[in-house]
Amino acid sequence: MTTAAPETVAATVRAMRRAGAAGEPVPADEVAAWARTFMVQLYGPQKPVRIECRPLYSVEPWIKAEDADVVHARRRKLDIRALYLHPKADKPGKSHRFKNDVCQDCGDGHFYAGPNCEPPAPTPDSRTALPFDPSWFREPLEALQRFASIKIISLSDASKWKRETAYLLERLDQYDKETLA
Incomplete structure (x- = not known):
């Protein structure tokens, strides 16, 4: 059941679903190709900003991991996670104008207003249509x-x-x- 490695995340997910529906064992090289596709497509050339570790199965806080901790994570029984940068949020197109914690333009409250002030479109006058x-x-x-x-x-x-x-x-x-x- 070895197929060509899918190049996109969507194609990889489809291939995984087909393999699951078939109910047959999947060769290790195909699973490795899926993992490689996920890593390349989701993370690409992006390098982790910070690598953290903590003991396996613990709820201790995450601490900065050294290179040796990453290399010997299994031997040292460490849980490792890599933190990546996310794209910066765009500047809002229009800022909210709050008065008494409510935006005067869009009517959103201070605590649940998004970054952009998007006033609702004016309701069209139903009397204007003349069919x-x-x-x-x-x-x-x-x-x-x-x-x-x-x-x-x-x-x-x-x-x-x-x-x-x-x-x-x-x-x-x-x-x-x-x-x-």
């Missing part, structure tokens, strides 16, 4: 606006319908200018 001929509504809207003006209905309903009809008539005029111009 039909708007001229159909001009006459009924004008009649409704007249009724609201002469107060046949209650004052609160009249003001609401005046606002709505004024907005819709304004949008119709704008639509007519855009389409007829």
Whole structure:
């Protein structure tokens, strides 16, 4: 079942899953190729910044490891770990403006705000989409606006319908200018 060594981490994981699904033993050289691929692709030429050690199966704090500790880790019964640098975080595109521990722009709290201030997109006005001929509504809207003006209905309903009809008539005029111009 020896195959060519996969070159990417994804291909290696796929090969490992296939081998696991087959349920057969995997040759040691193939496992070594998988490990080599993981090390090269995940760590590449990056050198560890610090190598630490502690006794096996202990909860003691990690201490800096000497070269001899790494070379003779099994004999000295040491657990070894290598710490690598991570890429530096990008500078935020827009900083938060906190007031009373809440960002004034995005509304995130101080403790759970990310590095970038990303205000939510404004909610689109559902009334702006006109998927039909708007001229159909001009006459009924004008009649409704007249009724609201002469107060046949209650004052609160009249003001609401005046606002709505004024907005819709304004949008119709704008639509007519855009389409007829």
